[in-house]
Amino acid sequence: MKIVLDTNCxxxxxxxxxDYFCILKALxxxxxxxxxxxxxxxxxxxxxxRFYSKNFANYVLNFLFYSVNTLxxxxxxxxxxxxxxxxxxxxxxxxxxxxxxxxVTNDNHFNILKSLHFPPIKVVNIETFKQIxxxx
Numbered sequence: 001m002k003i004v005l006d007t008n009c010x011x012x013x014x015x016x017x018x019d020y021f022c023i024l025k026a027l028x029x030x031x032x033x034x035x036x037x038x039x040x041x042x043x044x045x046x047x048x049x050r051f052y053s054k055n056f057a058n059y060v061l062n063f064l065f066y067s068v069n070t071l072x073x074x075x076x077x078x079x080x081x082x083x084x085x086x087x088x089x090x091x092x093x094x095x096x097x098x099x100x101x102x103x104v105t106n107d108n109h110f111n112i113l114k115s116l117h118f119p120p121i122k123v124v125n126i127e128t129f130k131q132i133x134x135x136x
Contacts, residue, residue: 001032001033001102002032002033002071002098002099002100002101002102003032003034003100003129004034004040004091004095004100004103004104005023005034005104006103006105006106006107006110007043007044007047008105009023009104009106009125009129010044010048010060011047012106012126013126014048014052014056015052019130022130023104023126026133027067027069027070028063028069031136032069033069033070033071034064034069034071035070035073035095036064036070036072036094037072037073037074037093038072038074039090039094040091041061041064043090044057044060044064045057048060048061073094073097073098074097075093075096077093077096077097078093079092079119084109085107085109088109088110091103091105091110092113092121095121096119101122102122102129104125104129105123106125110123111123
């Protein structure tokens with residue numbers, strides 16, 4: 001299974017004591033492939049550094065970047081499907097170019113994707129994704 005993880009979910013999953021840390025442990029165990037792009041990694045870095053320490057941000061980024069279960073994508077086509085927050089389109093473009101099964105986000109801007117028939121994109125929140133991992 002391939003996913004794209006929105007930054008808001010990474011921020012919730014990254015701390016070791018988080019209820020969602022199991023999502024990063026599942027990545028480590030090869031339970032899914034994390035699809036990312038340079039744009040996404042830069043946003044991860046910016047917000048991890050803002051909300052946590054620089055050392056913690058570097059630790060998480062190194063884990064993600066060097067994981068054999070991370071697939072770096074260079075999106076060659078920009079769909080611009082989200083108009084309410086254009087910055088969110090980098091996650092959509094990555095998901096479509098990677099053939100991802102899910103975008104995992106708690107951001108309501110992605111709800112517009114649920115109403116589109118083409119291109120098909122499954123959007124789930126972090127709790128739903130955690131339950132998907134538990135049920136497999």
